[in-house]
Amino acid sequence: MDGIINVYKEKGFTSHDVVAKLRGILHQKKIGHTGTLDPEAVGVLPVCLGKATKVCDLLTNKDKTYRAVCRLGVSTDTQDMTGQILQRGDFSRVTQERLKEVLESFIGDQLQVPPMYSALKINGKKLYELAREGKTVERKPRPIRIHSINLIEYRQMEGLFTMDVTCSKGTYIRTLCHDIGEKLGCFGAMESLQRTRVGVFTLENALTLEQIEVLMKQNELEQQILSVDALFPEYPAFQIRDEFAAKLSNGNPLLEFFLQDYPERVNTTGIRDLTEGQEFLVYDENGCFKAVYQKGDRDLRVRKMF
Structure with a gap:
């Protein structure tokens, strides 16, 4: 199977556990996940199958949405x-208005x-391995972006609040909860944590491993697998002209006049209007998705071939 399946990772499983179990269910080895979720976290985990494993790194760059419950104090x-x-603090004076102000x-x-x-590595060793040895090492701050934070519920007497966070890759929601507590002055x-969205994948369409196994036995799983090009609905799409088909099949650099609009998708940008560095989809002469290309200063260069 080639494509991406939207798995609902259940509590207690690591992302690697999910991949291992899918290999057994689907009877294929070429499977990769698109970014780790802590064992205690649940929710959306897109998993790439077959040729789609080439886009694992592209999917990790997608924005993600989480629902997190944070305990103050x-x-x-x-x-x-x-x-x-390690420490306890007094959260009794944290009003809903003050909490919203800090979240924003x-x-x-x-x-x-x-x-x-x-799971970040320093000198070849994962940080959590060092932490379990009782060691603490200096970590450099990393740039992230929080697109939105919405307060869903605040139970002031218990010091518990629920928030929805949409953020860039590399954001640790645990650390965000910690930092919010620090800013409030009460820790x-x-x-708990639930990932509700990764790019185009949402919680509503996620399947548990048990559901996937049932669909596999019923020969109904393929309709749940998303094609690679469906991951990039915002990308312009073009089709190779028949006389230049060989250049695309070999993954060669292309020139603008080699391509025409792909009739199955409506573009807001023409091939000549692409900006340098912009990525786009390319289909072969038969309308099959073949590659993600990127515009260079003089030609169009392949980013990923499928």
Whole structure:
């Protein structure tokens, strides 16, 4: 199978566990996930199958949306409630108005220090491995972007609030909860996390491993697999002219006049109007999706071939 399947990762599974189980269910080895979710987190995990594994790195760049529950008044070593409690604070004076004000202050470009309990590597070793050895190392702040934060519920007496966060890749929601607590002056740690969207993939269309196994046995799974080109609805799409088909099949650089508009998709941008660095889709002479190309200063260069 070639394409992307929207998996609902359940609690207790790592992203690698999901891939391993899918290999058994689908009876194929070429499978890759598109970004890790902590074992305690649940939600959307797009998984690439077959030729679609080539777009795993492109999918990790997509914006993501999370629903997180944060507990005020506590700080832990993991920045969530699975860790050891380090400090406690008084959250009784944090009003809903003050909480909204602080949440809104995190919207936009930020520098975030990754947590020690993360899969980032320093000198070839994952940070969480060092943390389990009782070691703490310096981590450089990384640029992230918070597109929006919406307060869904605040239970002031319990110090619990629920928020929806849409953010760029590389954002740690655990760290965001921690930083919100710091700014409020009472500490904070993540209680639970659900990823509700990755790019075009949403919670409503996600399938559990059990559901995938049933559909596979019923020979009804293929209709749940999204084609690679469907991941990029915003990309302009063009088709190779018949006389230049060989150049596309070999992944060669192309010139603008080699291409024509792809009739199955409506473009708002013509091939000559693309800006340098802009990516677009290319279909072969038979209308089959073949590649993601990128406009260079003199020609059009292949980004990914399929």
